[in-house]
Amino acid sequence: MLDILKIRIKHGSQYVPDIRKAVVSPMFRGFPVIAKDAALPFDPELVCPSGAIGKAPVTVDLGKCVFCGDCVRLCKNNEIAFSNRHKLAADSMEKLVIKAGDSADNFEKEAVSCRKEIRKIFKRSLKFRQVSAGGCYGCELELNACGNVNFDMGRFGIEFTASPRHADGIVITGPVTKNMAYALEETYKAAAEPKIIIAAGSCAISGGVFAGSDEINRSFFTSHKVDLYIPGCPMHPLTFINGVMGLLGIGK
């Protein structure tokens, strides 16, 4: 009993006090900064594993980027450099395409608009059903981490439920394999209206490194509108939680 108390005291307080103000290690590859008038000294098609880089003008599509850093290593004059800014979520795919001159500050202001109807219904309690449709377990592990003692998104009323019947929305990870396409659609249908859809991770947003595979079926995304896109490979828990908080208009 005393041993347990000793451990508990040593364990201390683990939660991040202010999720909106949290800062990640400088090593973290977050918001990309593209140099003005950048001209790439390499062919991005031979370097970028997911086709995220536009050549002229230079752009980085956060919906495809897997944040591997292979491009940065070949840059000569910081044509592309990753900052450690982790608030990368956006409510449209167009907003995810970063160009020269875009700053993390502006992006964070504009990328996620709080929709009145979502805020009104879900601000204090938003339950998700997670569907892994070909996810490699990187995103799934980070989504699990969102509920751990460090990030504790439960304090904002955000939780994952076991049944889609109890959910207000689904969080999709993975490129959507052919073998999961039916289960994904049925799980989504099983949730009652109103419901929202979140595409978490580059595979969910664009197919990621699997975009060119014959084994994926992304028809779900042509028939349903996504409310929030969360870039990353995998996305950092802070990226996910801040994205959802932005959608709900919490803690602005």
Next chain:
Amino acid sequence: MKFKHSKTNRAVRLKDVPELKISELTAEIVKACADGKRVIGFFNGPNEPDKDRVFCLLADDDASEILLASCVFSGEKKYRSMTPGLPLMHLFERELYEQAAIVPEGHPWLKPVRSGGKYDFLKGSGEETHEVAVGPVHAGVIEPGHFRFICAGEKIQHLEIMLGYQHRGVEKLLENKSGRHMPALAESIAGDTAVGHAMAYSEALEALSGAEVPRRAHVIRAIALELERAAMHAAGLSALANDVAYLMGNAVCGANRTTLINTSLLITGSRFGRGLVRPGGVTADIDAQKAGQVVKNTSDACGKIREMAEEMFSSASVMSRFQQTGVVTCQDAKAAGLTGFAARASGVSIDTRADHPSGAYVYYPVTKLTLDSGDVFARAYLRHMEMQQSAGLIKEMCESLPAGKIIDECLVLMPEAIVVSMAEGWRGGIVHAAITDKKGIISRFKVKDPSFNNWIGLALSVRGNGISDFPLCNKSFDLSYCGNDL
């Protein structure tokens, strides 16, 4: 010579791999397994219009050798199945049938592996018999798979596991028609084993190109691999504690896992070590200051987890759930071809780092750890022991990093060759095999994740247990759905 003798990470010319008749090959495989060798590959080679060449890879752990042989089918695509006498072949034969339509006649269980095709589940009969179906979508935030239990009352008589939902076509994508290397794809084979798969992939390409990877890079890779192992074992202990309602264990192991993965972030810029291992070396260095931080974080986090684990494993309520639950005997583990900590927890002493050392493990020997009760407790406690062992390895490596470069890129691959590359991922033995064509382009890439071997272990372990112990057994194996499905 029936087999070509080679080693891990050594390219072999395709013409030097003996071609046997299929009946000869199956007889040799059976003989070799009776003699203590392990099958690590049995797959079709690159697509050819008029014939199928099937390759067989065996591991001789005692001699640290890989044995290679092949056979050709040109006409009748069938053979006498080895599975009835050698159960560990069951999934290899099913996979070969699915990938190349070569029929294993007499296979007792010829069902789909990844195709999502019709799956005939076994059925039970009797007074209290009922079926419980779970999945593909599971209760938690986890990958999909389908479990079909045949139960008599509360007791599980049999569990059938149908996977394939996560099939993304990894092997096809790794055939690099453009000549381009794809380490980022390898990192996504199983996202929780990004470093393990990136290492096996990179080492395969390096062996094919004869590249001399700087020793400093090898050690940095091993540090990242051991950090991955420690972090995932912490996650495993945390999840197991949660399942027996020992929430202190869940919280403490979970919080300290964060320290470990943030240490991976410190080194590589990714909490999962992505972007680090690339063909030719590594992309990030560990200077003296960083090395000191890595050692401090690791010993701090693993020290706290050790205290928590010792407390947890002394708790009667935890032990009564863990002990004698989900037992896999040593005999069954060998017969089923299990690998990794699940095999070691049943007394099977295999570990790629010790049996087929490559990279840094040639210079930092690893002692194989085994237990013999084969139950949930053994698999959990062994992970605790391995995590502490990894902490020690990380400290040793950080304090003796060899000087030198960290990467030496430039990989032109040997044409018409085959290479086998093995790494000990945190679940068990990862095997990558690559075959090149006459232009040096990879025309066939075979991936064997440790989960390919071990799902059958889970199915065996739950027999005779109450169905409410299934989540515990499942977490004690902690297998990858996407690693199996590719």
